[in-house]
Amino acid sequence: MLSLAALSLRLRASGCQGSRRSIATVISGNETSKLVRDRLKQEVDQMRSQFSGFRPSLVVLQVGDRDDSNLYISTKLKAAAQIGIDAKHVLRSIMSVNENPSVHGLIVQLPLDSVNRIDAELVTNSVNPEKDVDGLSCINAGKLSRGDLNDCFIPCTPNGCMELIRQTGVSVAGKHAVVIGRSKIVGAPMHDLLLWNHATVTTCHSKTPDLPEQVGRADILVVGAGRAEMVRGDWLKEGAVVIDCGINHVSDETKASGKRVVGDVHYSSANQRAGFITPVPGGVGPMTVAMLMENTVTSARRFLLKNQSQR
Numbered sequence: 001m002l003s004l005a006a007l008s009l010r011l012r013a014s015g016c017q018g019s020r021r022s023i024a025t026v027i028s029g030n031e032t033s034k035l036v037r038d039r040l041k042q043e044v045d046q047m048r049s050q051f052s053g054f055r056p057s058l059v060v061l062q063v064g065d066r067d068d069s070n071l072y073i074s075t076k077l078k079a080a081a082q083i084g085i086d087a088k089h090v091l092r093s094i095m096s097v098n099e100n101p102s103v104h105g106l107i108v109q110l111p112l113d114s115v116n117r118i119d120a121e122l123v124t125n126s127v128n129p130e131k132d133v134d135g136l137s138c139i140n141a142g143k144l145s146r147g148d149l150n151d152c153f154i155p156c157t158p159n160g161c162m163e164l165i166r167q168t169g170v171s172v173a174g175k176h177a178v179v180i181g182r183s184k185i186v187g188a189p190m191h192d193l194l195l196w197n198h199a200t201v202t203t204c205h206s207k208t209p210d211l212p213e214q215v216g217r218a219d220i221l222v223v224g225a226g227r228a229e230m231v232r233g234d235w236l237k238e239g240a241v242v243i244d245c246g247i248n249h250v251s252d253e254t255k256a257s258g259k260r261v262v263g264d265v266h267y268s269s270a271n272q273r274a275g276f277i278t279p280v281p282g283g284v285g286p287m288t289v290a291m292l293m294e295n296t297v298t299s300a301r302r303f304l305l306k307n308q309s310q311r
């Protein structure tokens with residue numbers, strides 16, 4: 001972990017006249033997510049020995065059969081199997097899962113794929129808030145927006161971003177944070193998390209007139225816009241912490257697949273100016289899955305505590 005002292009040294013060094021500009025420290029989601037998964041595995045092992053055979057359980061509910069959803073689900077199931085969560089893949093059964101005491105987490109894979117239009121909002125909100133490990137129900141979103149951080153489930157992508165910011169050692173309190181995007185799964189909860197970790201937060205969106213100017217004020221920048229390489233290095237404040245949630249497929253003739261994945265930040269210019277930066281891939285992506293596992297284990301822990309206090 002890098003300390004704040006290390007950051008201020010970097011800043012001074014890069015501010016020196018004529019000195020070579022330093023390259024941003026890479027914040028590795030690959031490594032950080034492994035730390036999280038290893039910690040969870042230990043905790044799950046302990047639960048299992050203390051409460052003979054107990055396993056945190058996550059259900060992924062899929063409607064339809066979209067190929068891209070199938071890929072996400074198999075990644076999540078694999079991560080769950082590795083740390084000992086018993087993940088079941090069920091279709092259309094929120095109510096029975098809500099009532100099943102052996103299930104601690106329930107997520108509905110979006111988008112819903114069905115011939116009949118299904119109200120995604122209604123589906124998300126029918127998940128029991130105590131099992132809503134995606135943090136998307138209005139109960140959990142409301143608690144987060146009001147700052148009740150210890151009493152809710154926080155959506156996995158912004159929660160992973162916070163974990164990566166923590167890894168830099170840069171404190172959030174009192175900093176100016178800028179979020180690009182205001183979606184329910186990324187931008188809006190990211191705004192709330194930064195705010196209640198005591199940053200002063202500006203949230204930008206497609207109607208924000210001068211994005212580069214706003215970005216230039218950010219000590220901490222989180223981008224979730226879905227626009228390939230939109231944020232340019234010369235927009236950034238020197239030494240900023242840059243967290244890139246973007247996953248964009250662009251064509252690349254040099255690759256066998258004919259395409260490659262880039263973020264919402266133009267990496268090769270941004271890493272010349274940022275203090276810390278997340279790569280794509282290997283940044284926010286792996287953290288999202290790790291935080292889903294964390295929320296599931298947290299839910300299981302709460303369940304065990306509640307069960308014990310009822311005896």
Ligand SMILES: NC(=O)c1ccc[n+]([C@@H]2O[C@H](COP(=O)([O-])OP(=O)(O)OC[C@H]3O[C@@H](n4cnc5c(N)ncnc54)[C@H](OP(=O)(O)O)[C@@H]3O)[C@@H](O)[C@H]2O)c1
Binds near residue numbers: 157181207245264
């Ligand atoms: N790593 C992960 O696990 C993970 C998870 C989820 C999402 N993602 C990625 O994160 C990105 C965002 O996802 P999302 O679901 O939040 O997308 P989304 O629902 O499409 O929301 C995009 C947000 O960005 C804003 N925006 C779009 N173009 C903009 C522009 N030119 N300038 C300023 N703001 C702009 C939109 O503004 P308006 O509100 O005005 O339309 C909207 O609020 C995508 O690349 C997605 O693939 C990654």
Ligand SMILES: *[C@@H]1O[C@H](CO)[C@@H](O)[C@H](O)[C@H]1NC(C)=O
Binds near residue numbers: 030279283
């Ligand atoms: C992270 O891991 C992925 C998948 O194994 C790999 O494609 C990527 O290059 C890694 N990224 C970094 C920065 O280590």
Ligand SMILES: *[C@@H]1O[C@H](CO)[C@@H](O)[C@H](O)[C@H]1NC(C)=O
Binds near residue numbers: 304311
């Ligand atoms: C929950 O409590 C009941 C008794 O009230 C007990 O039979 C059961 O084994 C407990 N479950 C776990 C997982 O500890």
